Amino acid sequence: MKVCGLSWRRLVQCLLTGLLTAGVLYCFLYFHFSRHPHSYPTSHLDLQASTSLPISPHAVTWSGAGHDVTERATSEGMQHLREFQSAAHHYWRKLQDLLVARNRAKFPSVSYWNCSCLWESDADNHTGNATLLTTNVTRLKTPQDYLAETQNCTRFVLHGGFKMAAVSEEELAFPLAFSLLVYKDLDQVVRLLRAVYRPHNVYCVHADRKSPDTFHSSLRHVISCLPNVMLLDTAVDVQWGRYSVLKPEILCLRMLWQHATKWRYFINLTGQEFPLKTNKELVQILTAFRGANDIRGTQHPRFSGRWKKNLPAPYNLTVSKGAVHIVASRAFADYVLHSRVARDLLTWATQVRFPEEIFFSTLNHNPHLGVPGSYTGDIADPFKETFHRFKLWNTTGFPHVQPCAGRWVRGICHFGVHDVTRMTRSPRLFANKFSYDLQPLAYDCLEEWYWHKVQLEDSGRPPPLNVSLYEESNIVKFRYQGPVLIWQ
Ligand SMILES: *[C@@H]1O[C@H](CO)[C@@H](O)[C@H](O)[C@H]1NC(C)=O
Ligand SMILES: *[C@@H]1O[C@H](CO)[C@@H](O)[C@H](O)[C@H]1NC(C)=O
Ligand SMILES: *[C@@H]1O[C@H](CO)[C@@H](O)[C@H](O)[C@H]1NC(C)=O
Ligand SMILES: *[C@@H]1O[C@H](CO)[C@@H](O)[C@H](O)[C@H]1NC(C)=O
Ligand SMILES: *[C@@H]1O[C@H](CO)[C@@H](O)[C@H](O)[C@H]1NC(C)=O
Ligand SMILES: *[C@@H]1O[C@H](CO)[C@@H](O)[C@H](O)[C@H]1NC(C)=O
Ligand SMILES: *[C@@H]1O[C@H](CO)[C@@H](O)[C@H](O)[C@H]1NC(C)=O
Ligand SMILES: *[C@@H]1O[C@H](CO)[C@@H](O)[C@H](O)[C@H]1NC(C)=O
Ligand SMILES: *[C@@H]1O[C@H](CO)[C@@H](O)[C@H](O)[C@H]1NC(C)=O
Numbered sequence: 001m002k003v004c005g006l007s008w009r010r011l012v013q014c015l016l017t018g019l020l021t022a023g024v025l026y027c028f029l030y031f032h033f034s035r036h037p038h039s040y041p042t043s044h045l046d047l048q049a050s051t052s053l054p055i056s057p058h059a060v061t062w063s064g065a066g067h068d069v070t071e072r073a074t075s076e077g078m079q080h081l082r083e084f085q086s087a088a089h090h091y092w093r094k095l096q097d098l099l100v101a102r103n104r105a106k107f108p109s110v111s112y113w114n115c116s117c118l119w120e121s122d123a124d125n126h127t128g129n130a131t132l133l134t135t136n137v138t139r140l141k142t143p144q145d146y147l148a149e150t151q152n153c154t155r156f157v158l159h160g161g162f163k164m165a166a167v168s169e170e171e172l173a174f175p176l177a178f179s180l181l182v183y184k185d186l187d188q189v190v191r192l193l194r195a196v197y198r199p200h201n202v203y204c205v206h207a208d209r210k211s212p213d214t215f216h217s218s219l220r221h222v223i224s225c226l227p228n229v230m231l232l233d234t235a236v237d238v239q240w241g242r243y244s245v246l247k248p249e250i251l252c253l254r255m256l257w258q259h260a261t262k263w264r265y266f267i268n269l270t271g272q273e274f275p276l277k278t279n280k281e282l283v284q285i286l287t288a289f290r291g292a293n294d295i296r297g298t299q300h301p302r303f304s305g306r307w308k309k310n311l312p313a314p315y316n317l318t319v320s321k322g323a324v325h326i327v328a329s330r331a332f333a334d335y336v337l338h339s340r341v342a343r344d345l346l347t348w349a350t351q352v353r354f355p356e357e358i359f360f361s362t363l364n365h366n367p368h369l370g371v372p373g374s375y376t377g378d379i380a381d382p383f384k385e386t387f388h389r390f391k392l393w394n395t396t397g398f399p400h401v402q403p404c405a406g407r408w409v410r411g412i413c414h415f416g417v418h419d420v421t422r423m424t425r426s427p428r429l430f431a432n433k434f435s436y437d438l439q440p441l442a443y444d445c446l447e448e449w450y451w452h453k454v455q456l457e458d459s460g461r462p463p464p465l466n467v468s469l470y471e472e473s474n475i476v477k478f479r480y481q482g483p484v485l486i487w488q
Contacts, residue, residue, distance in 0.1 A: 107451035108161055108191070108444075112138075115445035116452075118417065119424045133417055133439050140187040140436065143218035150218075153225035162197050162226070163454065167279075174283045176201045177263035177333075179252035181245075182271035183208035183238070186215055188436050188443070189271040190222055193229070195450055196269070198279045202228050202259045204252035209235040230255055245324070246356040250336075250346070257337055265289075266328045267388075273432040274446055276390060276423055278453050281465050285387070285429065286327070288467040292479035293373040294327035294388045295364040299380070302397060307352040313362070314344035315369075315486065320379060321354075322361025325388045327429065331372030336360070339487045341369060370485030377478030384474045390428035392419075406438050417442045424449055427469050 109115075141149075149156045157164065178196055182189045182205060193203070205223060207216055216235070223229045232255065236248045249268060256266065265286045277285060297320040304319070313319050328336075336342045342363060349355035349362075363369070367376040377384060392413035394401045406416030413419070414435040420442055423431045434443050453463050470476065 107455055109448045109451070110138075110441075110444045113441060113445070115448045118420050118441075118445050119449045119452075121421060133441060135440075138440055138444055141190070143186050143212075143214040146186060146190065146218040146222055147214075150221040150225050156222075156225050161194055161451075163194075164199055167198050167200060168457075171198065171280055171283050172200050174287065175261050175263040176279070176282065176286070177256040177259075177261075177266045178203045179249060179256065179266070179268045180205045180271065181208075181238070181248060181268070182206070182219070183211045184215065185271060185436060186218055188434065189219065191447060192269065192271060192274060193222070193226075195275050195447070196279070197226065197229070199228060200261070201279070202230070202256055202261045202263055204230050204232055204255050206232040206248035206252055207235055209237040228261075230259075245354075246346075246349070246359060249356065253333055254337055257333060262330070264330055266326070266330070266333050267429075268326055269430065270324075270432070272434050273389075273430045274434060274443065275430050275450060276426060277429050278450065278457060280457050280462065281453075282429065284465055284467055285470050288470040289327075289329075289373075289476055290471075290479070291329050291331065291373045291481065292476045293329055293332050293364050293375070294386050294475055295360055295375075296322040296386050296388075297361040297365040297375065297379050298322075299365070306354055307358065310348065310352050314348050315341055317341075317345065317362055317366050317369075319358060320361045320365040321357050322364070323386075323389070324356055325430075325432070326360050327388045328360070329373040332364075332374070335371050335484065335487075336363060339484070341486055341488075367480055368485060370480060370482055372480065372484065374480045375475060375478055376480050377474055381474060384478075386475065387428050387470065387473070388430065390423050390426045390431040391433070406435075406442065409435075414438050415442050417445070420446055420449075 149160065176198075178201065180189070180193065180203065193205075197203070203226075205219065207219055220231055223231045232248055232251055234248070234251060236244050236251075238244045238248065252268075253266065256263065267282075275282075299318060299320045303321045306321070307313070307319050311319075345362060346359060349359045352358060363371050364374045365379050367374060375384070392402050392404050393411055394404065394408050394413070395411035398411075402413075402422075404413035404416070405418030406414045408414075412433055414433055415423075415431065416439045423446060431446065436443050456463055
């Protein structure tokens with residue numbers, strides 16, 4: 001796993017070696033392409049996972065490993081990182097040209113079932129075949145399969161369905177940053193990554209330390225084929241309800257912040273979800289957010305037991321509890337990473353239970369701080385809708401439980417086939433959660449629906465999207481727009 005280890009000397013050595021290699025390759029590519037602008041010889045550009053990709057993200061992974069959450073890199077280290085990323089960026093642009101010229105990606109579709117009925121209506125006659133619902137019709141790819149496929153990155157990227165070309169100007173002008181916290185089901189992880197992947201966005205992936213070695217090594221190979229996807233080198237042992245859930249998130253956010261791409265919004269995902277909106281739609285929706293964050297929050301006393309004994313919180317902040325999913329603006333991320341308030345709150349939050357549900361939510365619901373994009377309205381307002389997830393709950397105190405066609409696991413619906421129609425009609429951005437084995441058709445058909453929309457977009461006939469629902473939402477209406485009020 002560890003390419004650079006944790007010591008500074010090794011990291012710097014490693015970065016320098018990487019820089020040199022990237023520089024040499026860049027020069028080669030530069031001269032090669034400037035002399036032969038229209039020839040794209042494949043042999044030089046086969047992105048072999050281990051050899052010809054000098055900008056393997058592992059060489060630039062962030063080593064902020066220690067327990068000190070406020071740890072920062074030295075400016076020298078950051079300078080190296082920036083230069084390195086810049087070289088990587090140039091290389092990537094050249095690669096792009098190559099791929100654009102030869103994009104032959106086949107979009108995923110289901111051969112054993114006509115999914116389009118399911119997208120449109122949930123009538124029983126479509127899915128009455130119980131055998132079909134539960135059998136494994138599609139063979140899942142194993143970590144070994146991915147290890148073999150990624151031996152030739154060019155083929156993996158081109159034939160694996162990763163969308164390399166035809167990204168609209170609108171999307172290019174609005175890059176997104178994603179973090180993915182994953183620990184199992186590699187095939188689902190790669191299919192999720194493939195769906196959200198666009199060449200101009202940035203991605204940070206964290207794999208749980210407890211995951212098997214085969215999972216780690218295959219994932220690393222997949223990622224090394226995709227230069228704008230970075231693997232967090234610090235594999236944290238993620239324990240439910242503990243700071244270890246939040247830690248990789250912060251490390252990822254920091255790594256994404258250091259990236260040369262000036263992304264506009266941050267979205268975090270787990271391996272078991274799937275997008276309901278294409279990248280183009282996400283861009284339209286997030287543009288309509290106009291800087292607002294989509295972060296849940298409640299100050300219901302029911303939850304206060306989790307932090308009561310640790311009160312007061314720093315700056316006497318009102319603590320609120322959110323969900324484990326967030327969609328946050330770049331300015332919010334800046335506040336989270338660099339303000340003293342956030343730093344002190346994070347140190348405090350490590351002591352409480354479920355800090356991952358408290359930290360971001362609290363920053364988003366203390367309007368006197370003036371956190372960019374935060375919520376200034378009434379937190380108890382029942383019309384304060386959030387859009388980040390289509391997720392069904394059935395736990396005590398949850399008022400309106402919707403039916404789950406799959407199975408309830410610890411109060412969360414693992415989707416079944418009959419849930420798909422509701423998802424395709426939902427204004428939410430991502431669906432959580434899928435256990436592929438439960439009813440493979442649910443995932444397969446949703447995936448086909450997603451790629452079908454992408455195809456429509458590519459052919460200039462995008463499905464209609466009415467963003468007024470987002471524009472008129474309370475999180476947007478009551479977003480904080482002024483200057484930051486308390487930073488120190
Ligand atoms: C699938 O069903 C839709 C409508 O229900 C129909 O228009 C389409 O032709 C069908 N596709 C195939 C391949 O049978
Ligand atoms: C469902 O079955 C009914 C009766 O068999 C049929 O009339 C209807 O067209 C079917 N629905 C679709 C969308 O195919
Ligand atoms: C259900 O689907 C399976 C797999 O496609 C098929 O073998 C079986 O004949 C179908 N059963 C019915 C009743 O349609
Ligand atoms: C599907 O295959 C997986 C292994 O790939 C297995 O664990 C699971 O039990 C299978 N599910 C069904 C319903 O057969
Ligand atoms: C890698 O795949 C590409 C595209 O399929 C192919 O042209 C090339 O020959 C392959 N390279 C190697 C070394 O097999
Ligand atoms: C902290 O906040 C609580 C409740 O909001 C308030 O009662 C208390 O006076 C505040 N303490 C200080 C020192 O401001
Ligand atoms: C997303 O970010 C929130 C806020 O920090 C965090 O609590 C949560 O663990 C993250 N969730 C995922 C799935 O990464
Ligand atoms: C919610 O869970 C309870 C207890 O497990 C169950 O009885 C109830 O049917 C579930 N509600 C729905 C809508 O599935
Ligand atoms: C968009 O939705 C809003 C309600 O959310 C509605 O008033 C408006 O007419 C819709 N616009 C279009 C073009 O459909």
